[in-house]
């Protein structure tokens with residue numbers, strides 16, 4: 162219970178990585194629950210993917226801290 166405060170270090174590193182990242186190298190399709198997305202293999206930002214139209218949709222977004230382990 163008294164481990165490092167989750168989020169503090171992660172957020173700083175995350176911000177540093179995101180800044181200047183063009184998300185050029187995306188992962189393969191990944192599905193969690195009923196959401197399908199691809200994530201940037203460089204910074205981890207995600208973008209939802211629409212299976213019906215076979216294209217990425219919406220803006221990039223940061224994964225929740227609890228989901229981070231998913232792609233590590």
Ligand SMILES: [Zn+2]
Pocket residue numbers: 179182183184185201202203204205206
């Ligand atoms: Zn990126």
